[in-house]
Amino acid sequence: MTEKNTSRFRGFYKLSLKQRLDLLAATYALDDATLSALQCLDPTLADHMIENVIGIYGLPLGVATNFLINGKDFVVPMAIEEPSVVAGASYMARLVSESGGFHSSASPALMIAQIQVLEVTDLNKARQTLLSNKSELLEVAKSADPLLVELGGGPQDIEVRLFPESPVGPMLVVHLILDTVDAMGANAANSSAERIAPLVEEFTGGRVHLRIVSNLADRRLATSRCSISPAVLAFDGFRGDKVRDGIVEAWAFAAVDPYRAATHNKGIMNGIDAVIIATGNDWRAVEAGAHAYASRSGTYTSLSQWQVAENGDLEGKLELPLAVGTVGGSTRVHPTAKASLQLLGVKNARELAEIIVAVGLAQNLAALRALATEGIQKGHMRLHARQIAIAAGAQQGQIDGIAEQLVIDNDINIEHAKKLVHEIENK
Numbered sequence: 001m002t003e004k005n006t007s008r009f010r011g012f013y014k015l016s017l018k019q020r021l022d023l024l025a026a027t028y029a030l031d032d033a034t035l036s037a038l039q040c041l042d043p044t045l046a047d048h049m050i051e052n053v054i055g056i057y058g059l060p061l062g063v064a065t066n067f068l069i070n071g072k073d074f075v076v077p078m079a080i081e082e083p084s085v086v087a088g089a090s091y092m093a094r095l096v097s098e099s100g101g102f103h104s105s106a107s108p109a110l111m112i113a114q115i116q117v118l119e120v121t122d123l124n125k126a127r128q129t130l131l132s133n134k135s136e137l138l139e140v141a142k143s144a145d146p147l148l149v150e151l152g153g154g155p156q157d158i159e160v161r162l163f164p165e166s167p168v169g170p171m172l173v174v175h176l177i178l179d180t181v182d183a184m185g186a187n188a189a190n191s192s193a194e195r196i197a198p199l200v201e202e203f204t205g206g207r208v209h210l211r212i213v214s215n216l217a218d219r220r221l222a223t224s225r226c227s228i229s230p231a232v233l234a235f236d237g238f239r240g241d242k243v244r245d246g247i248v249e250a251w252a253f254a255a256v257d258p259y260r261a262a263t264h265n266k267g268i269m270n271g272i273d274a275v276i277i278a279t280g281n282d283w284r285a286v287e288a289g290a291h292a293y294a295s296r297s298g299t300y301t302s303l304s305q306w307q308v309a310e311n312g313d314l315e316g317k318l319e320l321p322l323a324v325g326t327v328g329g330s331t332r333v334h335p336t337a338k339a340s341l342q343l344l345g346v347k348n349a350r351e352l353a354e355i356i357v358a359v360g361l362a363q364n365l366a367a368l369r370a371l372a373t374e375g376i377q378k379g380h381m382r383l384h385a386r387q388i389a390i391a392a393g394a395q396q397g398q399i400d401g402i403a404e405q406l407v408i409d410n411d412i413n414i415e416h417a418k419k420l421v422h423e424i425e426n427k
Protein backbone atom coordinates (compact mmCIF):
# COMPACT_ATOMS: atom_id res chain seq x y z
CA MET A 1 0.00 0.00 0.00
CA THR A 2 2.89 2.40 0.71
CA GLU A 3 6.55 2.81 0.04
CA LYS A 4 9.06 2.74 2.87
CA ASN A 5 9.00 5.93 4.93
CA THR A 6 6.34 7.60 2.87
CA SER A 7 3.82 9.86 4.56
CA ARG A 8 1.20 9.17 1.89
CA PHE A 9 -1.28 6.68 3.29
CA ARG A 10 -4.32 6.90 1.06
CA GLY A 11 -7.54 5.96 2.85
CA PHE A 12 -5.72 5.74 6.21
CA TYR A 13 -8.83 7.04 7.97
CA LYS A 14 -10.90 4.16 6.57
CA LEU A 15 -8.68 1.51 8.21
CA SER A 16 -9.40 -0.02 11.60
CA LEU A 17 -7.21 0.99 14.56
CA LYS A 18 -5.35 -2.31 14.31
CA GLN A 19 -4.81 -1.97 10.56
CA ARG A 20 -3.39 1.54 11.03
CA LEU A 21 -0.94 0.32 13.64
CA ASP A 22 0.11 -2.66 11.49
CA LEU A 23 0.70 -0.34 8.56
CA LEU A 24 2.80 2.12 10.59
CA ALA A 25 4.75 -0.71 12.20
CA ALA A 26 5.58 -2.17 8.78
CA THR A 27 6.46 1.18 7.21
CA TYR A 28 8.51 2.58 10.06
CA ALA A 29 9.85 -0.68 11.57
CA LEU A 30 8.22 -0.04 14.95
CA ASP A 31 8.76 -2.82 17.50
CA ASP A 32 6.12 -4.18 19.91
CA ALA A 33 7.36 -2.07 22.83
CA THR A 34 6.94 1.11 20.78
CA LEU A 35 3.49 0.05 19.60
CA SER A 36 2.31 -0.66 23.13
CA ALA A 37 3.80 2.65 24.32
CA LEU A 38 1.39 4.36 21.92
CA GLN A 39 -1.52 2.97 23.90
CA CYS A 40 -1.13 4.18 27.46
CA LEU A 41 0.96 5.73 30.21
CA ASP A 42 1.57 3.40 33.15
CA PRO A 43 0.05 4.94 36.33
CA THR A 44 3.15 4.02 38.35
CA LEU A 45 5.33 5.98 35.92
CA ALA A 46 2.85 8.88 36.01
CA ASP A 47 3.21 8.84 39.79
CA HIS A 48 6.87 9.74 39.33
CA MET A 49 6.11 12.53 36.88
CA ILE A 50 3.90 14.85 38.95
CA GLU A 51 2.49 15.04 42.50
CA ASN A 52 -0.71 13.58 43.99
CA VAL A 53 -1.33 11.28 41.03
CA ILE A 54 -4.70 9.53 41.03
CA GLY A 55 -4.97 8.37 37.44
CA ILE A 56 -4.26 8.95 33.76
CA TYR A 57 -6.10 11.42 31.55
CA GLY A 58 -6.22 9.97 28.05
CA LEU A 59 -6.29 11.95 24.83
CA PRO A 60 -6.71 10.44 21.38
CA LEU A 61 -3.37 10.14 19.58
CA GLY A 62 -3.70 10.37 15.80
CA VAL A 63 -1.24 10.81 12.97
CA ALA A 64 -1.40 13.51 10.33
CA THR A 65 -0.33 12.06 7.00
CA ASN A 66 1.08 13.53 3.76
CA PHE A 67 3.61 15.92 5.32
CA LEU A 68 6.44 16.66 2.91
CA ILE A 69 8.81 19.00 4.73
CA ASN A 70 12.18 20.06 3.31
CA GLY A 71 11.94 17.19 0.84
CA LYS A 72 11.35 14.54 3.51
CA ASP A 73 8.14 12.65 4.31
CA PHE A 74 6.70 12.61 7.81
CA VAL A 75 3.65 11.17 9.51
CA VAL A 76 3.09 13.44 12.46
CA PRO A 77 1.68 12.25 15.80
CA MET A 78 -0.97 14.58 17.23
CA ALA A 79 -2.65 14.29 20.65
CA ILE A 80 -5.91 16.23 20.67
CA GLU A 81 -9.57 15.83 21.62
CA GLU A 82 -11.02 18.07 18.88
CA PRO A 83 -12.38 16.37 15.76
CA SER A 84 -11.30 17.57 12.31
CA VAL A 85 -7.86 18.89 13.36
CA VAL A 86 -5.92 15.79 12.23
CA ALA A 87 -8.07 15.43 9.11
CA GLY A 88 -7.64 19.13 8.24
CA ALA A 89 -3.85 19.03 8.64
CA SER A 90 -3.53 15.82 6.59
CA TYR A 91 -5.69 17.12 3.77
CA MET A 92 -3.89 20.44 3.50
CA ALA A 93 -0.51 18.68 3.71
CA ARG A 94 -1.60 16.61 0.71
CA LEU A 95 -2.48 19.74 -1.29
CA VAL A 96 0.80 21.41 -0.32
CA SER A 97 2.81 18.29 -1.18
CA GLU A 98 1.49 18.58 -4.74
CA SER A 99 3.27 21.95 -4.97
CA GLY A 100 6.59 20.86 -3.47
CA GLY A 101 5.69 20.63 0.23
CA PHE A 102 6.64 22.83 3.16
CA HIS A 103 9.97 24.64 3.45
CA SER A 104 10.80 25.04 7.12
CA SER A 105 13.76 26.36 9.05
CA ALA A 106 14.56 26.89 12.71
CA SER A 107 17.15 29.05 14.41
CA PRO A 108 19.58 27.66 17.02
CA ALA A 109 18.01 26.86 20.39
CA LEU A 110 18.70 30.25 21.96
CA MET A 111 16.78 30.77 25.18
CA ILE A 112 16.66 33.84 27.41
CA ALA A 113 17.10 33.65 31.18
CA GLN A 114 16.01 36.81 32.97
CA ILE A 115 17.46 38.27 36.15
CA GLN A 116 15.51 41.08 37.80
CA VAL A 117 17.64 43.55 39.75
CA LEU A 118 16.12 46.12 42.12
CA GLU A 119 17.55 48.91 44.28
CA VAL A 120 20.20 49.90 41.71
CA THR A 121 21.26 53.49 42.34
CA ASP A 122 22.78 54.21 38.92
CA LEU A 123 21.16 52.11 36.18
CA ASN A 124 23.47 53.22 33.36
CA LYS A 125 26.64 52.65 35.36
CA ALA A 126 25.42 49.21 36.48
CA ARG A 127 24.64 48.33 32.88
CA GLN A 128 28.13 49.41 31.79
CA THR A 129 29.80 47.38 34.57
CA LEU A 130 27.83 44.27 33.67
CA LEU A 131 28.71 44.56 29.98
CA SER A 132 32.39 45.11 30.64
CA ASN A 133 32.42 41.98 32.82
CA LYS A 134 30.53 39.87 30.30
CA SER A 135 33.26 37.21 29.93
CA GLU A 136 33.39 36.54 33.65
CA LEU A 137 29.59 36.33 33.87
CA LEU A 138 29.50 33.87 30.95
CA GLU A 139 32.30 31.76 32.44
CA VAL A 140 30.42 31.47 35.75
CA ALA A 141 27.17 30.73 33.92
CA LYS A 142 28.90 27.89 32.04
CA SER A 143 29.67 26.15 35.31
CA ALA A 144 25.93 25.66 35.92
CA ASP A 145 25.64 23.11 33.11
CA PRO A 146 29.01 21.78 31.88
CA LEU A 147 27.31 19.01 29.88
CA LEU A 148 25.46 21.56 27.80
CA VAL A 149 28.78 23.28 27.06
CA GLU A 150 30.31 19.91 26.12
CA LEU A 151 27.43 19.38 23.68
CA GLY A 152 28.28 22.65 21.94
CA GLY A 153 25.75 24.85 23.72
CA GLY A 154 25.65 26.91 26.89
CA PRO A 155 25.77 30.64 27.67
CA GLN A 156 26.45 32.87 24.65
CA ASP A 157 25.74 36.47 25.54
CA ILE A 158 24.61 38.97 28.15
CA GLU A 159 22.23 41.83 27.45
CA VAL A 160 20.97 44.47 29.85
CA ARG A 161 17.59 46.21 29.76
CA LEU A 162 16.70 49.23 31.85
CA PHE A 163 13.29 50.18 33.22
CA PRO A 164 13.83 53.54 34.95
CA GLU A 165 10.21 53.52 36.06
CA SER A 166 8.33 50.51 37.34
CA PRO A 167 5.67 50.11 40.05
CA VAL A 168 8.49 49.24 42.49
CA GLY A 169 11.01 51.84 41.33
CA PRO A 170 13.92 51.62 38.85
CA MET A 171 14.58 48.12 37.57
CA LEU A 172 17.48 46.56 35.68
CA VAL A 173 16.99 43.28 33.85
CA VAL A 174 19.83 41.03 32.73
CA HIS A 175 19.23 38.68 29.80
CA LEU A 176 21.51 35.69 29.73
CA ILE A 177 21.26 34.16 26.26
CA LEU A 178 22.08 30.49 26.13
CA ASP A 179 22.02 27.77 23.50
CA THR A 180 20.16 24.80 24.96
CA VAL A 181 20.85 22.55 21.91
CA ASP A 182 18.25 19.74 21.93
CA ALA A 183 16.55 20.62 25.21
CA MET A 184 13.56 22.88 25.68
CA GLY A 185 15.93 24.68 27.98
CA ALA A 186 13.95 26.06 30.91
CA ASN A 187 16.01 24.14 33.46
CA ALA A 188 19.33 25.13 31.92
CA ALA A 189 18.21 28.76 31.76
CA ASN A 190 16.98 28.82 35.35
CA SER A 191 20.11 27.13 36.75
CA SER A 192 22.44 29.48 34.87
CA ALA A 193 20.48 32.55 35.99
CA GLU A 194 20.63 31.38 39.60
CA ARG A 195 24.36 30.69 39.27
CA ILE A 196 25.30 34.21 38.13
CA ALA A 197 22.89 36.06 40.43
CA PRO A 198 25.47 36.77 43.21
CA LEU A 199 27.92 38.14 40.65
CA VAL A 200 25.17 40.33 39.16
CA GLU A 201 24.51 41.76 42.63
CA GLU A 202 28.23 42.43 43.03
CA PHE A 203 28.52 44.24 39.66
CA THR A 204 25.32 46.29 40.03
CA GLY A 205 25.23 46.97 43.77
CA GLY A 206 21.54 46.06 43.55
CA ARG A 207 19.36 43.27 44.88
CA VAL A 208 18.56 40.32 42.59
CA HIS A 209 14.95 39.24 42.81
CA LEU A 210 13.61 36.84 40.10
CA ARG A 211 15.82 34.46 38.12
CA ILE A 212 13.75 32.66 35.52
CA VAL A 213 13.50 31.68 31.84
CA SER A 214 11.48 33.90 29.47
CA ASN A 215 8.84 32.09 27.44
CA LEU A 216 9.02 34.84 24.85
CA ALA A 217 11.74 32.79 23.14
CA ASP A 218 12.11 35.21 20.25
CA ARG A 219 15.71 34.13 19.51
CA ARG A 220 14.43 30.62 18.86
CA LEU A 221 12.12 31.07 15.90
CA ALA A 222 10.74 28.43 13.57
CA THR A 223 9.46 29.38 10.12
CA SER A 224 7.57 27.46 7.48
CA ARG A 225 6.58 28.49 3.97
CA CYS A 226 4.41 26.89 1.33
CA SER A 227 3.01 27.85 -2.05
CA ILE A 228 0.04 26.24 -3.71
CA SER A 229 -1.25 26.53 -7.23
CA PRO A 230 -4.87 27.74 -7.32
CA ALA A 231 -5.85 24.71 -9.44
CA VAL A 232 -5.16 22.51 -6.40
CA LEU A 233 -7.45 24.64 -4.23
CA ALA A 234 -10.60 24.16 -6.36
CA PHE A 235 -13.28 21.89 -4.89
CA ASP A 236 -17.03 21.25 -4.91
CA GLY A 237 -17.87 24.05 -7.34
CA PHE A 238 -15.47 26.55 -5.72
CA ARG A 239 -13.00 27.94 -8.28
CA GLY A 240 -9.35 27.73 -7.28
CA ASP A 241 -8.60 31.45 -7.77
CA LYS A 242 -11.68 32.36 -5.70
CA VAL A 243 -10.60 30.03 -2.88
CA ARG A 244 -7.08 31.54 -3.00
CA ASP A 245 -8.40 35.13 -2.86
CA GLY A 246 -10.86 34.17 -0.12
CA ILE A 247 -8.00 32.80 1.98
CA VAL A 248 -6.02 36.04 1.61
CA GLU A 249 -9.12 38.07 2.57
CA ALA A 250 -9.68 35.82 5.60
CA TRP A 251 -6.05 36.30 6.69
CA ALA A 252 -6.36 40.10 6.24
CA PHE A 253 -9.17 40.09 8.82
CA ALA A 254 -6.79 38.53 11.40
CA ALA A 255 -3.98 40.88 10.34
CA VAL A 256 -5.96 43.97 11.36
CA ASP A 257 -8.32 42.79 14.13
CA PRO A 258 -7.09 41.26 17.42
CA TYR A 259 -10.53 39.71 18.04
CA ARG A 260 -10.19 37.70 14.86
CA ALA A 261 -6.42 37.18 15.30
CA ALA A 262 -7.04 35.36 18.61
CA THR A 263 -9.25 32.78 16.86
CA HIS A 264 -7.01 32.60 13.79
CA ASN A 265 -3.99 31.89 16.00
CA LYS A 266 -6.01 29.42 18.07
CA GLY A 267 -6.52 27.45 14.85
CA ILE A 268 -2.74 27.48 14.25
CA MET A 269 -2.15 26.32 17.83
CA ASN A 270 -4.65 23.45 17.34
CA GLY A 271 -2.01 21.82 15.18
CA ILE A 272 1.06 23.00 17.05
CA ASP A 273 -0.14 22.03 20.54
CA ALA A 274 -1.25 18.59 19.38
CA VAL A 275 2.29 17.73 18.22
CA ILE A 276 3.84 19.38 21.26
CA ILE A 277 1.70 17.24 23.55
CA ALA A 278 2.32 14.05 21.55
CA THR A 279 6.09 14.57 21.82
CA GLY A 280 6.04 15.32 25.56
CA ASN A 281 6.86 19.01 25.21
CA ASP A 282 5.58 21.97 27.23
CA TRP A 283 2.60 23.35 25.33
CA ARG A 284 1.93 26.11 27.90
CA ALA A 285 5.40 27.52 27.26
CA VAL A 286 4.88 27.43 23.50
CA GLU A 287 1.39 28.97 23.80
CA ALA A 288 2.76 31.79 25.98
CA GLY A 289 5.60 32.46 23.54
CA ALA A 290 3.34 32.35 20.49
CA HIS A 291 0.83 34.88 21.77
CA ALA A 292 3.49 37.20 23.18
CA TYR A 293 5.24 37.05 19.79
CA ALA A 294 1.94 37.83 18.04
CA SER A 295 1.84 41.08 20.06
CA ARG A 296 5.40 42.17 19.37
CA SER A 297 4.36 45.21 17.30
CA GLY A 298 2.25 46.47 20.19
CA THR A 299 -0.96 45.17 18.58
CA TYR A 300 -1.93 41.51 18.74
CA THR A 301 -2.03 40.15 15.18
CA SER A 302 -1.89 37.04 13.01
CA LEU A 303 1.09 34.72 13.39
CA SER A 304 0.79 33.73 9.73
CA GLN A 305 0.79 35.64 6.43
CA TRP A 306 -0.93 34.72 3.17
CA GLN A 307 -0.51 36.46 -0.19
CA VAL A 308 -0.86 35.93 -3.92
CA ALA A 309 2.50 35.49 -5.62
CA GLU A 310 3.35 36.99 -9.02
CA ASN A 311 2.70 33.64 -10.71
CA GLY A 312 -0.76 33.47 -9.12
CA ASP A 313 0.11 30.85 -6.47
CA LEU A 314 -1.12 31.20 -2.92
CA GLU A 315 1.89 31.74 -0.63
CA GLY A 316 1.80 31.18 3.11
CA LYS A 317 4.30 31.79 5.88
CA LEU A 318 4.18 31.06 9.59
CA GLU A 319 6.83 32.17 12.10
CA LEU A 320 6.76 31.80 15.87
CA PRO A 321 9.01 30.96 18.83
CA LEU A 322 9.17 27.19 19.30
CA ALA A 323 11.02 26.12 22.43
CA VAL A 324 10.78 22.36 22.00
CA GLY A 325 13.19 19.60 22.90
CA THR A 326 14.00 16.04 21.96
CA VAL A 327 15.77 15.50 25.29
CA GLY A 328 14.79 16.51 28.81
CA GLY A 329 11.35 17.11 30.28
CA SER A 330 9.02 14.21 29.64
CA THR A 331 10.28 13.65 26.08
CA ARG A 332 12.46 10.75 27.22
CA VAL A 333 10.26 9.64 30.15
CA HIS A 334 6.75 9.41 28.78
CA PRO A 335 6.61 6.24 26.67
CA THR A 336 4.13 7.71 24.18
CA ALA A 337 6.31 10.79 23.74
CA LYS A 338 9.30 8.53 23.08
CA ALA A 339 7.29 6.47 20.59
CA SER A 340 6.05 9.65 18.89
CA LEU A 341 9.60 10.96 18.50
CA GLN A 342 10.65 7.60 17.13
CA LEU A 343 7.81 7.65 14.62
CA LEU A 344 8.87 11.13 13.50
CA GLY A 345 12.46 9.99 13.26
CA VAL A 346 13.75 13.49 14.04
CA LYS A 347 17.50 14.01 14.49
CA ASN A 348 17.28 16.97 16.85
CA ALA A 349 15.10 19.70 18.37
CA ARG A 350 15.54 21.98 15.37
CA GLU A 351 14.11 19.38 13.04
CA LEU A 352 11.21 18.83 15.44
CA ALA A 353 10.49 22.58 15.42
CA GLU A 354 10.59 22.58 11.60
CA ILE A 355 7.91 19.90 11.51
CA ILE A 356 5.72 21.53 14.16
CA VAL A 357 5.69 24.92 12.43
CA ALA A 358 4.67 23.22 9.15
CA VAL A 359 1.75 21.54 10.93
CA GLY A 360 0.67 24.95 12.28
CA LEU A 361 0.72 26.40 8.76
CA ALA A 362 -1.28 23.45 7.37
CA GLN A 363 -3.81 23.81 10.18
CA ASN A 364 -4.21 27.51 9.46
CA LEU A 365 -4.73 26.78 5.77
CA ALA A 366 -7.39 24.16 6.59
CA ALA A 367 -9.34 26.61 8.76
CA LEU A 368 -9.07 29.55 6.32
CA ARG A 369 -10.03 27.41 3.32
CA ALA A 370 -13.15 26.14 5.09
CA LEU A 371 -14.08 29.55 6.50
CA ALA A 372 -13.59 31.25 3.13
CA THR A 373 -15.78 28.76 1.28
CA GLU A 374 -18.42 26.46 2.74
CA GLY A 375 -18.03 27.65 6.36
CA ILE A 376 -16.45 25.74 9.20
CA GLN A 377 -19.50 23.87 10.42
CA LYS A 378 -20.10 21.57 7.46
CA GLY A 379 -16.91 19.51 7.79
CA HIS A 380 -16.59 20.10 11.51
CA MET A 381 -20.09 18.96 12.40
CA ARG A 382 -19.76 15.86 10.26
CA LEU A 383 -16.83 14.76 12.41
CA HIS A 384 -18.39 16.16 15.55
CA ALA A 385 -21.43 13.92 14.92
CA ARG A 386 -19.44 10.90 16.14
CA GLN A 387 -18.79 12.59 19.49
CA ILE A 388 -22.47 13.54 19.75
CA ALA A 389 -23.41 9.90 19.09
CA ILE A 390 -21.03 8.71 21.84
CA ALA A 391 -22.32 11.35 24.27
CA ALA A 392 -25.87 10.17 23.54
CA GLY A 393 -24.92 6.64 24.63
CA ALA A 394 -24.26 4.94 21.27
CA GLN A 395 -22.30 1.70 21.72
CA GLN A 396 -19.39 0.42 19.60
CA GLY A 397 -20.87 -0.69 16.29
CA GLN A 398 -23.65 1.92 16.50
CA ILE A 399 -21.51 5.09 16.56
CA ASP A 400 -20.76 5.46 12.83
CA GLY A 401 -24.32 4.61 11.78
CA ILE A 402 -25.87 7.10 14.18
CA ALA A 403 -23.33 9.79 13.22
CA GLU A 404 -24.18 9.25 9.56
CA GLN A 405 -27.91 9.47 10.28
CA LEU A 406 -27.40 12.74 12.19
CA VAL A 407 -25.67 14.18 9.12
CA ILE A 408 -28.33 12.86 6.69
CA ASP A 409 -31.06 14.35 8.89
CA ASN A 410 -29.08 17.62 9.02
CA ASP A 411 -29.83 17.64 12.74
CA ILE A 412 -26.56 17.05 14.64
CA ASN A 413 -27.61 17.48 18.22
CA ILE A 414 -27.66 15.37 21.35
CA GLU A 415 -31.45 15.10 21.66
CA HIS A 416 -31.80 13.76 18.15
CA ALA A 417 -28.89 11.38 18.74
CA LYS A 418 -30.54 10.06 21.93
CA LYS A 419 -33.73 9.44 19.96
CA LEU A 420 -31.77 7.41 17.38
CA VAL A 421 -30.02 5.40 20.14
CA HIS A 422 -33.40 4.74 21.74
CA GLU A 423 -34.85 3.59 18.41
CA ILE A 424 -31.97 1.10 17.92
CA GLU A 425 -32.32 -0.24 21.45
CA ASN A 426 -36.03 -0.78 21.02
CA LYS A 427 -35.84 -2.43 17.60
Ligand code: MEV
Pocket residue numbers: 082263264265266267268270367368371376
Ligand atom coordinates in the same frame (compact mmCIF):
# COMPACT_ATOMS: atom_id res chain seq x y z
C1 MEV B 1 -11.44 25.94 15.75
O1 MEV B 1 -10.85 25.09 16.73
C2 MEV B 1 -10.37 26.75 15.05
C3 MEV B 1 -10.91 27.81 14.09
O2 MEV B 1 -11.82 28.67 14.76
C4 MEV B 1 -9.71 28.60 13.58
C5 MEV B 1 -10.06 29.81 12.76
O3 MEV B 1 -11.15 30.38 12.94
O4 MEV B 1 -9.21 30.22 11.96
C6 MEV B 1 -11.66 27.19 12.96
